[in-house]
Amino acid sequence: MGKHYHVTGKHYLNALFSPQSIALFGASEKPNTVGGRVFANLLSGGFSGPVYPINPKYQTILDHTCYANVESIDQDIDLVIVATPAATVPEIIRSCGKRNVKAAIVLSAGFGEIEGGKALEHALLEAARDNGIRILGPNCLGFMRPALGLNATFSNNISHAGNLALVSQSGAICTAVLDWADSHQIGLSSMVSIGDANDLDFGDILDYLALDPETEGVLLYIEGIRNARSFMSGLRALARIKPVIVIKAGRHPEGSKAALSHTGSLVGADDVFDAALSRAGVVRAYTIEQLFSAARLLSSSCRIRGNRLAIITNAGGPGVMATDCAVEQGIQLAEISEATRSKLDSVLPAHWSRNNPIDILGDATPDRYRTAVEICLADEGVDGVLVMLTPQAMTAPAQAAEAVVEAASKQDKPVLTCWMGERLVAEGREVFIKSQVPTFSNPESALQAFGFLAQFQHNQALLMQVPGPLEATDAPDVEGARLIIECALAENRRLLSGLETRAVLRAFNINMLPAMPARTPNEALAVTEYLGAPVAMKILSPDITHKSDVGGVRLGINSAQAARQAYAEMLDNVKQHNPDATLEGVSIEKMYTGANGREILIGVINDPIFGPVVTCGSGGIAVEVLRDRVIALPPLNAAIAHSMISRTRVAKLLGRFRHLPPANIDALVSVLLGVSAMVCELPEIQEMDINPLMVDDEGAWSLDARIVVGNHANMHHYSHMAVHPYPTKWIQNIQLSDGTGIVLRPIRPEDANMVKDFVRSMSPEARYFRFMDTVKELSPTMLMRFTQLDYAREFAFIAVLEQGEFEAPLGIARYVGNPDHESGEFDIGVADDWQHKGIGTRLMTCLMQAAREQGLHAITADVLVSNTKMTRLLGDLGFDSHTSSNDPSLLRVSKKL
Incomplete structure (x- = not known):
């Protein structure tokens, strides 16, 4: 029983994507106005439903009856398009609500993007929500649905129907992609310019495209994310079904935030965005050229099952170039089986390369291309083929292209082509374009595109991971840890004391070596005697975050007497460096004496968009210099934790290394899972460092840690996280x-x-x-x-x-x-x-x-x-x-x- 718009009924954006009738506010007969351009596009695009122009200044526009307002139209209206001054828009939306309109595209600018426009933006949203109307925009280029003949934009571009959707925050990027796609005969299922995205955001649009039968792949251009949960939800839903390529502007924001932890200074917003995309199972491009390369492959409906690539070329040099690029992209060169090599021996000249890349020599005929491609595609160890051609004296580029198209049609494995050059190979490229076989002008672009889809396939495994909040950890004392944090916040403290930090870590089963505070030289002597030398001494001060920077750390104290002397020296030293700091004594900690330890940093920051993120990498005092870190969005499980560790540079030191036995990776994974559980259950944690975490063959111990907390309005459990844990x-x-x-x-x-x-x-x-x-x-x-x-x-x-x-x-x-x-x-x-x-x-x-x-x-x-x-x-x-x-x-x- 039951029926829902996401699966068995109409989606709530059906009125936007599949309208039966449209009304345009601000329609005009002047072609140089927004309203005039949109009306002309609506009429010329081939939309089969009625289009009603609305403008009280006209009786007719382009032989169509023009209406003074929406009330004077006596027919149902699914979608309205608004191209009038911003101040008029809220009242227009209210009038549409009375006519039961469900969707509106607001092209008008002058809302939140300008100074003083916030009040008008609020009025627009209030009018839309009060009347149940979903708004695309404002300040957007518009919307295209080529299969319906629907061009609701003020752009001069046109698009043919295809299987690729484009969703962009930038109208200029939309026009650039539309122009490129038209020149390469690549069609679109939808083009959506979301503009300021005050109502409909990426999450809503992606949710629709996930189930849209016209869409087989999606390109996203992103400048910023407003609602991380909605974005991640829609993106994950889409990526489970269809490949998604994302390009994001603003990778290097100016300035840096003040951070109270090493992690905060290491991790930037772009790192977190990368981690979010990986967790969503999608792939990121970094340039428009890369986006175009990916679009070529997506539009061909190619799907990749693995990253083992065979390269066929008629010249050795380009084959070597392609090989280098493949290695850089993480693409595996396919191992040619003996059976395949034997078949190639029977049809290729004696001097062919006999390996991958497969050099079929400069005099390669179209038939030789066809046969080589067919044989390679039949090899079970080959997931895709890149076919390259350089124009030589005996080359027939167009005929060779036709032969490759014929061979590619017999298999469902992807075939990418690269006819290098310009005038001599132009006819061959046209053959590929007309046959929708992906073609590229250089091997780098071809391999980038293949790498994107191979990476997408790889990321699907990460998308399928659905960890619980307390994955694979012993039951933590969540309430005890929460009470400690609440007490600190009640005292208006953001930085937990050493004892509080130890208690919170212990509550989540993260080990620290024994420690006790000492507030006088004699107490330092007594504590050292009790714990047993050697010990470490660290300054206790609510005003000092990085103790070693002010001389507040002393290691390897080998006797109680030395501890008493070190106490006085440390306090004098710290006062010289930071005379205004409040000094509460020192912490005496049992020294780690293992000979096989490796220093690791595990940290947490709270990103303003995506919430808590966990990082892992090299630890010690030079973390900012080494900058070895891998980032993941929690919740983590063992598979995600192992993946994080394997991608760090320090991972090479965790195995058997010279005289050192392998480190206990399971212990390191356990700490990562404990940290993940901590940030899932304690949204008040803003930043955290465990540095160093000493990992050896026996286990893992935190030698130093700091936790920064802050107030959090936790309306619903896990509302602070971009990825909801398995409940x-x-x-x-x-x-x-x-x-x-x-x-x-x-x-x-x-x-x-x-x-x-x-x-x-x-x-x-x-x-x-x-x-x-x-x-x-x-x-x-x-x-x-x-x-x-x-x-x-x-x-x-x-x-x-x-x-x-x-x-x-x-x-x-x-x-x-x-x-x-x-x-x-x-x-x-x-x-x-x-x-x-x-x-x-x-x-x-x-x-x-x-x-x-x-x-x-x-x-x-x-x-x-x-x-x-x-x-x-x-x-x-x-x-x-x-x-x-x-x-x-x-x-x-x-x-x-």
């Missing part, structure tokens, strides 16, 4: 009325096959009640949307019966939040043989509790009137119901939470 707290072992024990838990990505089998096993009647359709099984896209969730905006529970190592699905319930962020649409299904056992009630009770915790105020669904079992269940749970005004066979059920 382990909802896992329940329950017993049915007949004594059967089952598990009820949130759904996971690996449940896809189980969900598929569950739907397939339902009776035709149950499937019809559930989907209101004769669907027999879920498509791969629907399966991904059911099982790969962003638990912040959607939730699904599955009830399973454990049968040894296997689980049998008994029932599934889910909701997806509506765009208003206050309500959600739900659906539920229970296996035919397991009905009337209370499973449906249990599932719905958990679903309502989860929705309430995420801030929803109501959940709703459409139920067939004939589905009496479901209406009875929902009635018992207190749902209200009434007959749908649009369809008497449906009941609209709802419940306030």
Whole structure:
């Protein structure tokens, strides 16, 4: 039962992407105005629905009746486009609300992007929200949907229908890409200029494109992110299904923020953006040229299963160049099998290279190109082929291109081409363009494009990781740690004391060597005697963050007497460096005496956009110089932690190295997981360093740490994080009325096959009640949307019966939040043989509790009137119901939470 716009019904942006009728405010007959250009584009693009110009100054425009206002149009309107002065826009939106318009494109500028425009921006948003209208813009170029003949822009560019979508914050980038795409005969499924994105942002647009059948790949141009959770949610949903290439401007912002930790000085906003993209399973380009290279490959519908590439060339030099570039891109040169080498021997001249790159020599004929490509594509060890040609005396570029196109059509592996030169190879490139075979003018661009899609394939593994907040750690004392932080904040302190820091780390099972404070020279003597030499001495001061910078660290103190003397010397030294600092004594700490330790830094910063991020790399006093760090968004699990460690430069020192045994990587992973759990559960943590973390063959010990905290308005659990953890707290072992024990838990990505089998096993009647359709099984896209969730905006529970190592699905319930962020649409299904056992009630009770915790105020669904079992269940749970005004066979059920 149940129906939701994301899966089985219309998406809430359907009025924008697939309008049946359009009205244009500010239409004009003057071609040099925004309204005139847009109206001309709407008429010339081939849009089949009615277009109503609105402007009180005209009776007709271009032979179309012109209306004074929207009220005078007596037909339904799906989409309005506004090209009038900014001050008029809020009232226009209110008038459209009275006509039940659902979407608007506001081209007008003069809102939040100018001084004094914030009030007008607020008025626009208020008018839109009060009337249920979604706004694209303002201050945007507009929108294209070429397959519908819809060109709602004031651009002179046109676009052919294709499978590639472009979403950009910059209108200028849109026009550049449109011009390039037209000249290369690459079509677009959509072009969306989001402008100031005051309402519809990247997350909303990407959510639609994820399920858009016209779109097979997406290009994003980003200048800044407003809502990280929405962005990550939409991006992850899209990347699970389709390849995404992102380019971001502003990689090197001027200035640097004042940081209280090493980590804060090491990590910049661009590092965090990279980490976010990796976690979302997408790939980043760094130049417009790279974006164009990726677009060529995406538009051809090429999909890559691996990164093993064969290179075919008619000249050795270009083959070597391509090989160098492939290595730099992390692309693996395919190992040519003996069977493939034998086949090539039989058709190539005796002096061919006999290895990859495959040099088929300068006199290569079109037939030689065709045969070589066919043989390489048939090799199971080859994931793709780059075919290169340089124009030589005996070369026939156009005919060779036709031969390559023929060979490529027989396999679904990607074939990339690089006909090097200009005039002599132009005809050959035209052959590739017309056949939609990706072609490039140089090997670097071709390999960058292949590398992007290979990296996308690799990143999908990271996207599938859905760690819980306390992944693989012993149960931490979250409440104890929280109380320590609350006490510090109550005293208006941001930097935790050494003792407080130790206690918080210990609460999350991170080891530190024993330590005690000393506030006099004699106490320093006594503590050293108690702990046992050798010890380290560190200054205690709320005003000093980096102790070694002011002479506040002394290592290797070998006796109690030496500790007493060192105490006085240290305080005098620190006072000379920082006479205004409050000195509270010293901390005496047991020295690490292992001979096999490696120094690691593990840190945390709180990014203003993406929330907490965890970094790992080389530690010690030279961290800012070494700048060895790998960054990841929490939550982490063991797989993500291992991936982080392997990408650091210090990783080379963690294995067996000269006389040193291998470091205990599991202990290092455990610390990373403890830090991840800490930042998941304690949003007050703003910055943290564990430096150095000493890792040897026996374990890992924090030798020094600092934690910076701040107040946090935590409206909902994990609201401070860009990636919502797997909600382990909802896992329940329950017993049915007949004594059967089952598990009820949130759904996971690996449940896809189980969900598929569950739907397939339902009776035709149950499937019809559930989907209101004769669907027999879920498509791969629907399966991904059911099982790969962003638990912040959607939730699904599955009830399973454990049968040894296997689980049998008994029932599934889910909701997806509506765009208003206050309500959600739900659906539920229970296996035919397991009905009337209370499973449906249990599932719905958990679903309502989860929705309430995420801030929803109501959940709703459409139920067939004939589905009496479901209406009875929902009635018992207190749902209200009434007959749908649009369809008497449906009941609209709802419940306030």
